Amino acid sequence: MSTANRYTTTAITLHWGVALLILSAFPLGLYMVDLPLSPDKLKLYSYHKWIGVTVFLLVAARLAWRLTHAPPPLPDGIAAWQRRASSAVHGALYVLMVAIPLSGWLMSSAKGFQTVWFGVIPLPDLLARDRELGDLLATVHMALNYTLAALVILHVAAALKHHFIERLPFLQRMGLGRKARA
Amino acid sequence: MKLAVFTLIAVLAAPMAHAVEYTTVLPKQSRVDFEFRQMGVPVKGGFKRFAVQMAFDPAKPEAARATIEIDLASIDAGSREADDESAGKLWFDRSAYPKATFVSKEVRALGGNRYELRGALTLKGRTRDLVIPVTYTPGMAHATFDGSFVLRRLDFGIGEGMWADVATVANDVPVKFRIATTPGK
Numbered sequence: 001m002s003t004a005n006r007y008t009t010t011a012i013t014l015h016w017g018v019a020l021l022i023l024s025a026f027p028l029g030l031y032m033v034d035l036p037l038s039p040d041k042l043k044l045y046s047y048h049k050w051i052g053v054t055v056f057l058l059v060a061a062r063l064a065w066r067l068t069h070a071p072p073p074l075p076d077g078i079a080a081w082q083r084r085a086s087s088a089v090h091g092a093l094y095v096l097m098v099a100i101p102l103s104g105w106l107m108s109s110a111k112g113f114q115t116v117w118f119g120v121i122p123l124p125d126l127l128a129r130d131r132e133l134g135d136l137l138a139t140v141h142m143a144l145n146y147t148l149a150a151l152v153i154l155h156v157a158a159a160l161k162h163h164f165i166e167r168l169p170f171l172q173r174m175g176l177g178r179k180a181r182a
Numbered sequence: 183m184k185l186a187v188f189t190l191i192a193v194l195a196a197p198m199a200h201a202v203e204y205t206t207v208l209p210k211q212s213r214v215d216f217e218f219r220q221m222g223v224p225v226k227g228g229f230k231r232f233a234v235q236m237a238f239d240p241a242k243p244e245a246a247r248a249t250i251e252i253d254l255a256s257i258d259a260g261s262r263e264a265d266d267e268s269a270g271k272l273w274f275d276r277s278a279y280p281k282a283t284f285v286s287k288e289v290r291a292l293g294g295n296r297y298e299l300r301g302a303l304t305l306k307g308r309t310r311d312l313v314i315p316v317t318y319t320p321g322m323a324h325a326t327f328d329g330s331f332v333l334r335r336l337d338f339g340i341g342e343g344m345w346a347d348v349a350t351v352a353n354d355v356p357v358k359f360r361i362a363t364t365p366g367k
Binding site: 038111112129131 | 220221222223224225226260261262263264266267344345347350351
């Protein structure tokens with residue numbers, strides 16, 4: 001059995017771990033912003049921030065892993081433009097997975113709320129308190145998130161298309177389904 | 183001649199005797215700040231408008247007195263949303279209790295430039311005694327009085343109902359103030 005068309009177990013674990021966290025933090029963020037102020041809202045904001053910091057750290061680990069472990073080659077039969085699009089989208093996903101938690105952290109600082117990971121580990125405030133800047137960063141954070149959502153949909157759609165329509169051994173790459181035969 | 187000298191001394195001495203009594207407060211150099219903990223995170227806030235009536239003579243500190251009246255509508259509670267929320271019944275109930283008032287009862291000299299200010303704080307219709315350590319710093323332009331104490335918000339019913347949970351918003355709220363004064367005229 002070959003693992004040549006499969007990411008490493010570490011990469012797969014990190015991929016799905018981060019995916020799960022993003023899929024929790026995104027709807028949580030959408031939900032919490034419109035809540036009237038309450039203790040529950042404060043709790044949800046804290047959880048959202050804790051998830052964001054965790055994503056940031058896991059993405060740093062993913063980047064380090066990715067830079068030292070080449071991904072499996074794409075199967076034959078994928079057009080050149082799709083290969084280019086694939087690396088562009090993957091690059092953009094990485095950029096966003098770094099930029100989104102960072103923008104959230106900066107927004108929180110600018111709004112005057114320090115981020116304290118799990119309520120225990122305080123992150124430094126990189127910006128001084130400034131309500132206008134905080135509002136601007138909130139817009140940036142939201143715009144980056146909608147961009148991420150669009151790219152994630154594209155990412156998932158492309159993987160499903162390659163797998164189910166083109167019938168290429170694709171989802172196995174990320175550990176889904178039976179391991180591909182060589 | 184003798185009369186002239188006496189007159190001169192009297193004229194010079196009179197303002198000097200009163201010059202050390204600090205009664206005029208400089209609002210721009212004065213501040214009332216607090217810091218509350220929300221989900222374990224310290225959040226800074228303060229009040230922008232407050233009126234202070236005071237008299238302090240370092241030679242007679244025990245005769246000092248101070249009244250501080252804080253306009254609760256001038257709150258900075260960390261965010262606009264919290265500013266608005268703080269006006270509600272569960273917090274300051276500001277339409278019924280628009281002001282916080284501190285009235286001194288006693289000042290004790292602790293040695294050096296340190297004093298203990300004892301008095302009563304009235305907030306949201308509740309009155310509690312406070313003991314506030316204060317440091318007096320004489321200066322060329324003005325003298326400052328720096329004090330700090332911990333306000334237990336639930337003693338005053340600040341944050342009732344769903345907000346009474348001190349795991350979300352801590353009960354202890356450190357309060358810091360600086361009152362800058364010049365001698366009165």
